[in-house]
Amino acid sequence: MSDLLEINPNGLYCPAGDFYIDPWRQVSHAVITHAHADHARPGSERYLCASSGKHVLRTRMGNNATIDTVKYGEHFSIHGVDVSLHPAGHLLGSSQVRVSHRGVTWVVTGDYKLQHDSTCECFESIPCDVFVTESTFGLPVYRWPAPATVANEINTWWRANADAGRTSVLLSYALGKAQRVASLLDPSIGPIFGHGAVMKLVEAYRASGVRLPPIDRIPPRSRKIGGGRGIVIAPPSAAATNWINRFGETSIAMVSGWMLLRGVRRRRGFPKGFILSDHVDYPDLMQAVKASGAQRVLVTHGFTDIVARLLTEKGLRAEILPTRFVGEERPDDSAVDEDLEDGPQR
Amino acid sequence: MQHFSDLYWRLDSTTSTNQKVAALKDYFGSVPAQDAACALSVLCGAKQVRAVSTRLLREWAAEAAELPLWLVEESYAHVGDLAETLALILPEQLTNISGTTADHSSLSLSHFMQETVIDLKGKPDIYKRHVVEETWRRLKPRERIVWHKLVTGGCRVGVSRTLVARALAELSDLEPTTLAERMMAATIETAEDFQSLISAQPTSVDGLRPFPFFLASPISGEVHELGSVTEWQAEWKWDGMRAQIVRRSAGISIWSRGEERMNDAFPEIVDAAESLPNGTVLDGELLASLPNNLLPFSMLSRRASRKRVGKKILTEIPSVFVAYDLLEVHGKDIRSEPLAFRRNELLTIVPSAFQRRPAPAGGAVKPKHSDKNINNRLFHSPLVPGGTWDELGCARQNARQRGVEGLMLKRTTSSYAHGRQRGDWWKWKVEPLEIDAVLHYAQAGHGRRAGLHTDYTLGVWDGDQLVTIAKAYSGLTDEELIEIDKIIRSTTIERHGPVRIVKPTLVFQLAFENVSKSTRHKSGIAVRFPRIARWRRDKSPHEAATLSDLKALLAQTTGEQTA
Numbered sequence: 001m002s003d004l005l006e007i008n009p010n011g012l013y014c015p016a017g018d019f020y021i022d023p024w025r026q027v028s029h030a031v032i033t034h035a036h037a038d039h040a041r042p043g044s045e046r047y048l049c050a051s052s053g054k055h056v057l058r059t060r061m062g063n064n065a066t067i068d069t070v071k072y073g074e075h076f077s078i079h080g081v082d083v084s085l086h087p088a089g090h091l092l093g094s095s096q097v098r099v100s101h102r103g104v105t106w107v108v109t110g111d112y113k114l115q116h117d118s119t120c121e122c123f124e125s126i127p128c129d130v131f132v133t134e135s136t137f138g139l140p141v142y143r144w145p146a147p148a149t150v151a152n153e154i155n156t157w158w159r160a161n162a163d164a165g166r167t168s169v170l171l172s173y174a175l176g177k178a179q180r181v182a183s184l185l186d187p188s189i190g191p192i193f194g195h196g197a198v199m200k201l202v203e204a205y206r207a208s209g210v211r212l213p214p215i216d217r218i219p220p221r222s223r224k225i226g227g228g229r230g231i232v233i234a235p236p237s238a239a240a241t242n243w244i245n246r247f248g249e250t251s252i253a254m255v256s257g258w259m260l261l262r263g264v265r266r267r268r269g270f271p272k273g274f275i276l277s278d279h280v281d282y283p284d285l286m287q288a289v290k291a292s293g294a295q296r297v298l299v300t301h302g303f304t305d306i307v308a309r310l311l312t313e314k315g316l317r318a319e320i321l322p323t324r325f326v327g328e329e330r331p332d333d334s335a336v337d338e339d340l341e342d343g344p345q346r
Numbered sequence: 347m348q349h350f351s352d353l354y355w356r357l358d359s360t361t362s363t364n365q366k367v368a369a370l371k372d373y374f375g376s377v378p379a380q381d382a383a384c385a386l387s388v389l390c391g392a393k394q395v396r397a398v399s400t401r402l403l404r405e406w407a408a409e410a411a412e413l414p415l416w417l418v419e420e421s422y423a424h425v426g427d428l429a430e431t432l433a434l435i436l437p438e439q440l441t442n443i444s445g446t447t448a449d450h451s452s453l454s455l456s457h458f459m460q461e462t463v464i465d466l467k468g469k470p471d472i473y474k475r476h477v478v479e480e481t482w483r484r485l486k487p488r489e490r491i492v493w494h495k496l497v498t499g500g501c502r503v504g505v506s507r508t509l510v511a512r513a514l515a516e517l518s519d520l521e522p523t524t525l526a527e528r529m530m531a532a533t534i535e536t537a538e539d540f541q542s543l544i545s546a547q548p549t550s551v552d553g554l555r556p557f558p559f560f561l562a563s564p565i566s567g568e569v570h571e572l573g574s575v576t577e578w579q580a581e582w583k584w585d586g587m588r589a590q591i592v593r594r595s596a597g598i599s600i601w602s603r604g605e606e607r608m609n610d611a612f613p614e615i616v617d618a619a620e621s622l623p624n625g626t627v628l629d630g631e632l633l634a635s636l637p638n639n640l641l642p643f644s645m646l647s648r649r650a651s652r653k654r655v656g657k658k659i660l661t662e663i664p665s666v667f668v669a670y671d672l673l674e675v676h677g678k679d680i681r682s683e684p685l686a687f688r689r690n691e692l693l694t695i696v697p698s699a700f701q702r703r704p705a706p707a708g709g710a711v712k713p714k715h716s717d718k719n720i721n722n723r724l725f726h727s728p729l730v731p732g733g734t735w736d737e738l739g740c741a742r743q744n745a746r747q748r749g750v751e752g753l754m755l756k757r758t759t760s761s762y763a764h765g766r767q768r769g770d771w772w773k774w775k776v777e778p779l780e781i782d783a784v785l786h787y788a789q790a791g792h793g794r795r796a797g798l799h800t801d802y803t804l805g806v807w808d809g810d811q812l813v814t815i816a817k818a819y820s821g822l823t824d825e826e827l828i829e830i831d832k833i834i835r836s837t838t839i840e841r842h843g844p845v846r847i848v849k850p851t852l853v854f855q856l857a858f859e860n861v862s863k864s865t866r867h868k869s870g871i872a873v874r875f876p877r878i879a880r881w882r883r884d885k886s887p888h889e890a891a892t893l894s895d896l897k898a899l900l901a902q903t904t905g906e907q908t909a
């Protein structure tokens with residue numbers, strides 16, 4: 001008997017329901033886990049996403065795309081296949097896709113995290129037979145500090161810069177991470193500004209009803225914005241351009257899970273790094289697998305061979321689910337494409 | 347321990363020398379002398395004790411973290427730093443079996459080092475393990491990283507001795523050079539050692555202390571730009587180990603450039619130095635040489651690290667000292683005198699010139715008994731004659747056949763400066779040899795290159811097989827490293843832990859200083875100082891060099907032949 005979901009040249013496909021999840025190419029029906037560029041590609045005939053992710057996906061796909069939405073937890077049928085979306089906790093409107101047919105249930109997590117994040121819905125564990133998980137940070141060295149601790153570190157750093165009259169610049173991915181970081185800032189320290197790429201999505205978040213502190217667009221030809229007390233949220237790609245020089249004296253910090261490693265901090269040349277990721281760390285990955293109750297796990301995106309081996313040793317049937325892109329995750333490409341939050345090139 | 351760990355991380359987080367000096371000043375100005383002495387020896391790269399092997403440490407950490415060992419190894423391959431990997435996998439709070447309360451703030455570095463590093467040496471594993479687990483409980487994660495480096499004897503900190511000397515000089519109101527000299531001569535282990543290091547009074551270590559080495563820079567432009575050839579003296583650039591011989595009433599000491607005393611490794615040179623007049627300091631090169639033939643550097647390095655050299659080594663790899671400068675004569679420091687003056691004085695003290703060359707084809711002639719004549723130990727480096735730059739250029743072309751690396755050019759009016767000051771001493775090395783080699787194994791790098799496959803094992807063709815000829819790390823840009831890493835990952839055939847065997851697709855132009863026979867490598871050939879000159883994207887692997895190409899190169903440059 002063939003699997004409920006399988007890989008074909010277009011991506012992850014459900015033959016019984018004739019639809020794709022996060023397809024790599026243009027197809028007729030695409031169920032989208034979240035709006036990051038490596039999961040949501042333009043050109044398909046119809047998209048389906050969680051209703052809270054509609055504004056964000058629209059910003060990415062443009063006005064001509066056909067986007068259907070469904071509420072979290074609402075069951076519907078595609079050619080007799082039972083499908084529902086459940087929060088993945090990755091960013092606003094990010095979903096796990098539950099697919100059930102003839103008594104077999106699969107859950108495709110997309111990207112996910114178990115940590116608290118006030119800008120999106122919390123991850124829900126869905127029981128299943130086959131669990132498809134990412135493994136971006138699937139090594140035991142990756143254990144995230146508590147978000148409140150990181151928030152405290154960021155605000156302390158910002159306050160020290162503000163007191164010294166230096167503008168703070170936080171580099172983080174435009175979609176998801178930037179809004180999450182903004183929600184952690186203490187607006188009593190100074191004004192918050194967003195790079196244009198960040199602002200488009202801040203507006204989409206606000207339109208979806210997410211509460212964020214006041215964030216302003218950067219005034220043209222401004223130096224020392226906010227009198228040197230300001231903080232700017234910008235995508236990492238902006239760090240390599242002249243754009244950053246306009247603020248006079250700055251202190252720059254990168255916000256990423258990769259900042260956990262000393263070698264990466266040094267190689268990327270960021271004087272300061274804050275460890276905050278929208279992906280599961282190793283303990284949470286193990287916990288999510290266990291909570292799913294699945295006996296079969298497909299591992300994708302990241303340290304696939306290592307996580308698959310480990311789960312096999314734990315007595316599960318674990319396999320690698322191939323991704324479209326050759327090669328493996330590396331902490332070095334993040335500055336290249338601002339859309340790839342947390343850096344790995346896929 | 348906490349202070350030292352804080353210093354480590356402060357030094358690690360900045361590339362600014364001023365900030366590093368400030369961090370060092372804060373540390374040395376605030377800790378007890380006993381701790382300062384302890385920290386100083388670590389910062390200056392003194393030989394450290396490997397109290398616990400890295401193998402045991404990773405096994406114990408794997409158990410404490412409840413992880414299989416292979417997963418710890420995979421993590422290490424990704425992180426590129428074992429101390430950091432283990433600190434990252436260990437549970438933050440370890441259960442405290444013995445019930446003692448964790449107290450790390452009051453631990454002084456010296457007590458801590460004694461208890462958790464030095465006392466472990468030679469103890470049974472079960473005892474070591476107890477101390478290791480106890481210490482994990484006492485330390486915060488980032489302190490654990492520093493301690494892991496200390497307990498495995500691999501703590502290297504990104505500061506130079508010069509910076510440490512500068513910080514201590516600012517603290518003590520002494521001249522940086524005075525501190526640099528004292529630090530070089532003295533072993534600093536106790537609080538008293540440290541106090542006398544920064545004391546205004548002259549200290550007893552002044553007796554055998556060497557002078558800071560003057561270092562040459564590679565010549566950057568055209569040699570003609572140095573002006574008239576008559577203002578310069580040319581010498582061969584010997585391929586040995588830089589050293590100073592200090593002969594004073596306090597005794598004799600041979601100092602390496604790394605400021606280690608090498609008396610034990612070169613006893614015959616110590617004997618020969620007895621004949622020098624009291625109050626003499628020579629700067630020169632240690633070389634391995636039979637009475638007739640100069641031996642390659644690889645032979646010299648075999649004995650350099652030894653604590654004791656036996657009869658066999660003394661007979662098979664005898665050493666000589668070739669002096670090229672005189673820094674002190676009859677107890678007088680003459681470093682500020684012009685080179686021409688110092689050289690005249692040198693010739694009166696060490697009259698014989700060193701003229702030996704490598705053995706011609708057929709191999710070196712081995713002496714039947716050891717060479718006892720101490721007059722055959724100390725030489726001066728002869729000048730290379732040349733009335734024009736072109737003549738010197740011709741002489742340089744012959745460097746490889748003479749077993750030297752090229753020429754040294756020194757301004758005859760120059761004084762003996764301190765450190766690497768450009769302008770008066772230049773090294774004019776012979777162009778490197780080059781061949782195209784193929785990548786066949788790759789391993790993830792460390793430190794700044796962690797997580798990227800940047801350690802390359804390169805081979806040449808022997809029939810349809812690749813045989814390893816060199817490992818090379820340097821010479822590529824960061825962008826190239828990232829691109830090559832991607833290719834390595836997508837062309838991996840097999841993985842053995844951190845090592846990947848790749849399909850031969852990548853060709854590199856490998857530069858090296860010399861070739862010699864080697865029994866250690868399967869290819870029978872060793873190359874000296876290999877590095878990557880460039881990535882040959884234009885070449886396919888089958889266009890790379892063969893083992894017979896390399897053998898031909900060996901025959902051509904040294905007259906040697908492999909079996």
